Amino acid sequence: MLRRIEIPIALTIIFTLLQTIPYYFRWESNLKLVDPIEQASSIASQWVLLIVAWSIFIGVISLLQVHGKTVQKRSKGWHYSIIVLVSCIVMAIAGLPFAEVGLGIKNPVYTFLFNYAQSPLSATVFATIAFFITSAAYRSFRAKNIEATIVLVAGLLMVMSNAPLFTATLPVVKTIGQWIYDVPNMATNRAVTIGGALGLVALAIRTLLGRERGYLRGGGD
Amino acid sequence: MANLIAGRIFGLICLLIVMVAVTYFIRRAEKGKVPKVRRIAGIDAIDEAIGRAVEMGRPVMAAHGIANLRDSTTGPQTIAGLSVLSYVAKKCAEVGTRVIVPIRQPEVWPIAAEIVETAYRMAGKPEEYQSTDIMYLSDQQFGYSSSVMGILMREKPGAHIMIGAYWAESMQLAEVGATVGAMQISGTAQVSQIPFFLVSTDYCLIGEEIYAAGAYLSNEPALIASLAGQDVGRILAVALGIIGSLLTTVGIKALIDLTKW
Numbered sequence: 001m002l003r004r005i006e007i008p009i010a011l012t013i014i015f016t017l018l019q020t021i022p023y024y025f026r027w028e029s030n031l032k033l034v035d036p037i038e039q040a041s042s043i044a045s046q047w048v049l050l051i052v053a054w055s056i057f058i059g060v061i062s063l064l065q066v067h068g069k070t071v072q073k074r075s076k077g078w079h080y081s082i083i084v085l086v087s088c089i090v091m092a093i094a095g096l097p098f099a100e101v102g103l104g105i106k107n108p109v110y111t112f113l114f115n116y117a118q119s120p121l122s123a124t125v126f127a128t129i130a131f132f133i134t135s136a137a138y139r140s141f142r143a144k145n146i147e148a149t150i151v152l153v154a155g156l157l158m159v160m161s162n163a164p165l166f167t168a169t170l171p172v173v174k175t176i177g178q179w180i181y182d183v184p185n186m187a188t189n190r191a192v193t194i195g196g197a198l199g200l201v202a203l204a205i206r207t208l209l210g211r212e213r214g215y216l217r218g219g220g221d
Numbered sequence: 222m223a224n225l226i227a228g229r230i231f232g233l234i235c236l237l238i239v240m241v242a243v244t245y246f247i248r249r250a251e252k253g254k255v256p257k258v259r260r261i262a263g264i265d266a267i268d269e270a271i272g273r274a275v276e277m278g279r280p281v282m283a284a285h286g287i288a289n290l291r292d293s294t295t296g297p298q299t300i301a302g303l304s305v306l307s308y309v310a311k312k313c314a315e316v317g318t319r320v321i322v323p324i325r326q327p328e329v330w331p332i333a334a335e336i337v338e339t340a341y342r343m344a345g346k347p348e349e350y351q352s353t354d355i356m357y358l359s360d361q362q363f364g365y366s367s368s369v370m371g372i373l374m375r376e377k378p379g380a381h382i383m384i385g386a387y388w389a390e391s392m393q394l395a396e397v398g399a400t401v402g403a404m405q406i407s408g409t410a411q412v413s414q415i416p417f418f419l420v421s422t423d424y425c426l427i428g429e430e431i432y433a434a435g436a437y438l439s440n441e442p443a444l445i446a447s448l449a450g451q452d453v454g455r456i457l458a459v460a461l462g463i464i465g466s467l468l469t470t471v472g473i474k475a476l477i478d479l480t481k482w
Contacts, residue, residue: 024233028224048291052328059327062357069353076375118361125363129389132396133417139399140420151420189412192428194458196410199429200297201236202451205243206436207300211444214304214435215332 009210016208018044063088087113154180231482238457243450250446258445263406263424264437267305267382270404270423271312274379279403280319280354282378283309284394285333286385286409287325287365295386297432298410302385303332304435305408309382310340314349321376322355325365330357366390370397377401383422384408384431395421408434 018041027035067081094110096103104110141156143149160166161177206212225233246256274281285302288295306322313320320337324330334355341350358368370393373381381403383394391407391414398405399421407418408426418425426434429451436444465476 024226024229026224026226052289052291055328055330056360057327058330059324059357059360062324062327062330062355066353066356077371080371118364121367122361122363125367125393126389129392132392136392136396136399136417136421192410192412192415195455196412196428196432198239198451198454198458199410199432200294201239201454202243202447203297203301203432203435205240205450206444206447209244209247211247211441211447212300212304212435214307214439215300215336 005213005216006210008216009213013208013210015044016204060088060092087117154184228481231480235454235457239450239454242453243447246446246450247443250442255442256446256449258433258437258448261426261430261433261437263408263426263430264434266404266406266424267309267438268312270380270382270406271309271316271318273404275316275318277379279379280321280376281309281313281380281382282321282323282369282373282376282398282403283382284323284369284385285329286383286387287362287390288386289326290328290332295411298386299326299329301408301431301435303329303336305382305384305431305438306333307336307340307435308438310337311343314341314344314346317346317349319351319354321372321378323365323369323372324355324357325360325362327357327360330355362388362390366393369394373397373401373403378403381405381422382407383418384426384434386411387414387418392417392421398422 018037022035022038022041025037027037064085067084069075070078070081071085091110091113094103094107094113095105098104099106137155140148141152143152157173157180158177160170160173161180167174203212250256271281283306285306286295286299288299290296290299310320322333322337324333334352337355338347338350338352341347356368356372359365369390373394374397378398378401381394381398383391383398383405384407387394387409388411391409391411395405395407395418405422406424406426407422408431409415409418410428410431412428415425415427419427433448433451436448439445461476468474468476
C-alpha cells in the first residue's frame with residue numbers, strides 16, 4: 001500500500017518523464033497518430049497553468065490572514081497592513097473580468113492604481129539598488145586578504161573602465177576593463193554555469209529516483 | 222514508432238552517462254561504500270546561524286528564492302531552497318525558535334507550509350507552529366523585496382538564510398539583513414547575483430553547491446554518494462572542453478559537429 005509520501009514522489013516521476021521524453025523523442029507513425037506522450041505532456045502543462053491560477057487564491061488567503069492578524073493584534077506597523085488589505089481588495093474587485101459592468105483591466109480605478117501606485121512604487125524600490133550597491137561596496141571593498149584585494153582591484157578597474165572621467169584621460173583602463181570582463185569573468189561564469197547544470201542534473205536524477213525528499217513534508221514518511 | 226530528435230542525441234548520451242554514474246554511486250553507497258565529500262562551509266554554518274539566533278532570542282528567516290517551480294533552470298533552485306528550508310525548520314522546531322518564510326510564488330506556499338508544519342510535528346511541538354509565519358507577500362518582484370526588507374527591519378532575525386533563485390533584489394535583501402545584524406547564509410545558481418551575495422553575506426553557496434545542500438544536510442549515504450556521481454559529469458565536461466579547445470585550435474571541427482548530432 002502506498003504511503004502518503006510515495007504518492008507525490010510517483011506523481012513527480014510521471015510528470016518529469018512526460019516533460020523529458022518529448023524533448024528527445026518524436027513519435028512517427030504511418031497512421032499519422034498524434035504523438036501520445038507529447039499530447040499527454042501538453043495536457044500536463046495545461047494542468048500546471050490551472051493549478052498555478054488557483055494557487056493565487058491560496059496566496060491571497062495567506063495575505064489576508066497575515067495582515068488581518070496584524071491589524072487585529074495592533075502589531076508594530078499595523079496601519080501599513082490596512083493599506084495592504086484595502087489595496088488588495090480594491091484591486092481584486094476592480095480587476096474582475098466583467099467588462100459589461102465596467103470592471104476589468106480597463107476599469108479607471110484599476111488603471112489609476114496600476115499606473116500611479118504599483119508601477120512607480122516598483123520603479124522606486126528598483127532604483128534603491130544603487131544605494132545598496134554603494135553601501136555594500138563600502139563595507140566589502142577592503143583589502144583584508146589576497147582574495148578581497150583581487151575583488152577590490154578588479155572592482156575599481158571595472159568602475160574606472162565605465163567612467164568617462166577615466167576613459168577620456170586614461171584610455172588603457174577601458175581595454176583592461178574589457179579584458180577582465182571577457183577573460184577571467186567569462187571563464188568563471190562558464191565554470192559556475194557548467195557546475196550548476198551538473199548539479200541540476202544530479203538533483204533531477206535524485207528526484208526521479210525518489211531519493212530527494214527534502215521538499216516533501218520535510219522528507220519524512 | 223519513437224525516433225530520436227536530431228541535434229539532441231549527444232546531449233541525451235551525456236545525460237545518460239551522468240545518470241548511470243549517479244545511480245552507480247547510489248547503489249555502491251547502499252552496499253556500504255560511501256565516498257568522502259568535501260565540507261561546504263556555508264552549509265556547515267547553518268547550525269551556527271540558528272544557534273546564534275536562539276542565543277539572541279531572535280527568529281530565523283529562511284527564504285527559498287523568488288522563482289516558481291515550473292521553470293526548467295530556476296525551478297530546481299526553488300526545490301533546493303525548500304530542501305534547505307526542511308532542515309532549517311527541523312532545527313528551529315527542535316530548539317524552539319520561530320522560523321519566518323517569505324514567499325513570492327503562491328504555488329510554493331502550500332509546500333513551504335507543509336514542510337514547516339511537518340518539522341514542528343516531528344519535533345513533537347505542533348502547537349508551536351504558526352501558519353502566519355509562512356507568508357505570501359506579493360508576486361511582484363519589488364513588492365516582495367520591499368516586504369522582506371520591512372520584515373527584516375521589524376523582526377530583526379538572528380539568522381537570514383537565502384538559498385534559491387534571486388535576481389536584482391538580492392543586494393537589497395542581503396544589505397538589509399546585514400544592517401539588522403543577522404548572520405547571513407546565501408546561495409544561488411544565478412551567475413549574475415553571486416557577486417552580490419559574496420560581498421554582502423557571511424557565507425555564500427556558489428552554483429552547484431545549492432543543489433548539493435539538500436543531499437549534504439540529509440546525511441543519507443545514498444544522497445551523498447550521488448554527489449560523487451556528479452563528478453563523472455564534471456570530468457566529462459572538462460575533458461570535452463580541453464579536447465574541443467585543442468581540436469578547434471588546429472582547425473578540426475569534429476567535436477563541434479558531434480555536439481550537433
